Structures are given as C-alpha cells and as structure tokens.
Amino acid sequence: MHIMESVPAMKQYVKDNRRLGKKIGFVPTMGALHEGHLTLMRQGKKDCDVVIASIFVNPVQFGPNEDFDRYPRDLQGDSEKAARAGVDAIFHPSAREMYPEGYATYVNVEGMTEKLCGSSRPGHFRGVTTVVLKLLNIVQPDKAYFGQKDAQQALVLKRMAQDLNLNAAIEIVPIVRENDGLALSSRNMYLSPQERQAALILYRSLCRAEKLVAGGEYDSKAIREAVLAVLEQEPLAELDYAEIYHYPSLQDMERLEDKALLALAVRIGKTRLIDNIILEVSQC
C-alpha cells in the first residue's frame, strides 16, 4: 500500500499509472472507514485497474461549531481496511498541503446547495465541492465513487463535474445499512447504546414513506406529514429537516412524478444523522 502525503507525489503516481494505460478509480473519504466506504472501493476495483482513496478530514466543509476536532481519525486502521478492499494507494495530505498560505479559490454549485444540508450547514457544500474538485484534479480518475447516503452531495458533485467539463465520471453507489436498517456513517460511533437504538427511527420513517407510495400516495405534503409523525414517536430524535424533492434535479414537487428524494437530517442527542430514500412512482 502506497501512502502519499504530498500533491506532487500523488500526481507522479497517477502519471506513472496513466503511462501504463491503467484505468483509475477514486474514492475520496474523510477516513473512519466503514462498510459503506469499502463498498465504494470494491466497486472501484471491479471497474478499474487501480484504485486510489483519499483520507482527508477537510476543514473547509465543517462549520465553526461542528465536529471537525473530534471527527474520528485512524490512518493505520483505515489503510488496512482499504488495502483489504483492493485500494492500491492512499492520498493523505495535511490541511497545509491542500490549503497553503494565501489559498483563495472556492467553487460553488448554486441553487441545489441552498436547501437540505446546505441550509442547516451554511458553507458546507462550498467546502465539499472545492476539496473534491482539487482531489479530482490531483488524481485525474476515470471514475470517482460517492455514496447515495450523502444524496445531495453526490448530486451536487455530479452537477459540478458536468458543468466544469471534468473527464471523471461520478458514480453513485447505494446506501449500505446495518441489519436493523441504520445507514452506515462514521458518526454512528458517537452514539450511546440508547441513542443507537433511537437512531433506527430514521430508517423506520423512510420505510413508512415507501409503503405509502407503494399504496398510491403521491402527495408530497401527505408523505412528509406521515414521516414527521413517525419521527415524533422517538423522544430522543430532534428534527433538522425532512424534505421531498424531485430526483435528481432537487426541484420542488407537490405531487410525486417519476422519482423523488426523501431526505432526512435528525439529531439524536448531540449527533446529527442523515438518511434518505428514493421514492419511485409505479409505472403500471
């Protein structure tokens, strides 16, 4: 396993592999790797010759009162997991390497970053798009993999890659869940046993919505009300948002047509969790 800490070293590794005609897959992460990340890496290995993962807790995407300082970091454990998932090289830069003195450039996807997590975490997506653009420029992958768990992020990055004429294809990989339905997240490790149990309310409310849609309920407002009613049953859960938008445009929709994204952000104790489901209108 190669671990590169500098941009020139990472670029050289990419150049050497390109010269050999290798197809490059890329999985950007903040570390604290779980089965969700490993699924992205295995998918990359299936599609490409060489898989590069980045492990970088990006300061620019955290708000001032968020969990940047306590975000879990374990390079040793992460690189062992990544190696077992087929990753060939890890890019693990310092914040100074990514944002040197005088750094001033930021990219923004307007409109679709202003709702959902964009409205509860101002500046978050500007940090995500900026760091991912930099990483894509450094790694120059054929394909870059992102989890559906961060649905809005994946759509924003797809939009950015298309708008900026990048060569990398943005691949969105389905959510990986625990057996009881909890979506995997590095932040799940903040949860106490009692909170871990309470956190199941997110998936339970998504399932309620899916059943309603399967039964023919296409009214966004009615579906949202039903989701809120389920979430209210859990006293440890505090709602940040529960919203339904057209998928993948994230435009408002009163009545479901085609596909819709139902996205949740819920605080369980001090931990903010997100989850989502794509609701599909039956074509029969």
Add this chain to the structure above:
Amino acid sequence: MHIMESVPAMKQYVKDNRRLGKKIGFVPTMGALHEGHLTLMRQGKKDCDVVIASIFVNPVQFGPNEDFDRYPRDLQGDSEKAARAGVDAIFHPSAREMYPEGYATYVNVEGMTEKLCGSSRPGHFRGVTTVVLKLLNIVQPDKAYFGQKDAQQALVLKRMAQDLNLNAAIEIVPIVRENDGLALSSRNMYLSPQERQAALILYRSLCRAEKLVAGGEYDSKAIREAVLAVLEQEPLAELDYAEIYHYPSLQDMERLEDKALLALAVRIGKTRLIDNIILEVSQC
C-alpha cells in the same frame, strides 16, 4: 485549421494529440484578434507542439450594461490570423455549449478579485475564472498563455490554477503596444480618431510613474498623485481607477518594495480602457 464547436470534439482532438505525446499550448481569447493575441499564439508555438486557441465571447464575464452585444466578432478573419500565427485548432463553442440548461457551477478567487477591475465590474472575475477553468479542463494544456495587459486577470488565473492543483502552467506574456505606446486591445476599435489620440494619456501617465520610481520616488501615494495629475491633463479621459499594489500578491503597499503593479482603468468617451506597468525598485 480545425475549428471545433462542441466540447466532445475538442476533447477528442486533445486526446488524439496527447496519445501522440504532443505538448499542448492554449490561448483563450474572445476573438477580435490583434497583435497582442498573436504574440501569445506565437509564444505557444515556440514552447509547444500543438497550439489551440479558443474564441468565445463569454457572456458570464460581462455586466448587464457592458458591451457583450456589440463586442466585435469576426471568426473568419480571426481564424486566418490565428493560422498565420501557428495555431493548429480553434475551439469556438456556442454559449449553450458552454452553459447548458441547468448550469450552476461557478469558481471564485476571493480577495484579489475584489479590487481594481473587480470593484468596477462586479462579477467579472467570477465569469473569467469559471470560463477559463472550463476551458482548461476541456483543452488540458501543458501551458496556457495570458497577456500582462489584463494584469489582474493573469494573477487571478495563476492563483486559481495553483489553488485548484491544475496541471497547466499559466504563462504571462508582456504587453504589446502600438508605436505611440497605446496598449493593444480589441476595444481600441471603438475609439474615434480624436479619442484614439486622447487614449495615449494612459501610457503617458504610466511612463511618468516609471520615471519617478527610477528617480528614487518609492512612496505609493506620491506616485499615484503624479499619475492622476497627468491623466487630468486629458479632458476626454475619465478616471475609473489608478492604483498601486504589490506584485504579484496585489496586497496594499504604502512604500514600494521589490515590485509593484500600477494599474489604470480610464474611460475615453464610452470606451473603458485598461493599462498597467510593473514598477521595479532598483536593487543598487
């Protein structure tokens, strides 16, 4: 001469040349080519195997009351000039090709875009950085050439390329002037004969500053006052700005040290002209 109008066609041309190991030079322009542009192209041909020029009047960098509609367009004449200067291919996309329906991504270099032309043309640099980033992603050049005439633009783009880890080197080429000192600009063709004569006041005021510095005057304010005094002698000239900043950081400086940029924007009739000079402190 190849003229490409679509992004995929341009990318294919680049890919084919890359495969042959060709070094690619790139000169982005808005057309209306003059000797300044041609100098960039000839420099590109000297340094690289293949030179690509883009001709695209970028709507996003024009303000609502600026000259987007009347900006001179002459693809036929421009491509003949470019061919004679050694250009191998021209990228000439439509606005729709560059900004398709739903386009939402913009890049911004913060701080250094807020002064000089950034303060008199709000949003201008956001348009410039966005289109140049797109063009650099499409053309993937080894070197991209920009004129010192647009000094702030060149510095902003250099900052962007460095910050976003682009592979392209940004080359800044000296200003080309008419025999009487007027800096070449596509906008010079808006000038009446009388205005053309009046426009010489820009270069004359820059020369006054250069002489002062050669004589040991290093006080920014005193130099600026002298420049304003020269500009005031021309009744057709209306000042937009005349400012001195550290070069290349564009930071404020009270006393010249090392290098300074003296940059002017002056309206002659309805035409806004810019010009600049780098003032160097003698090391003796």
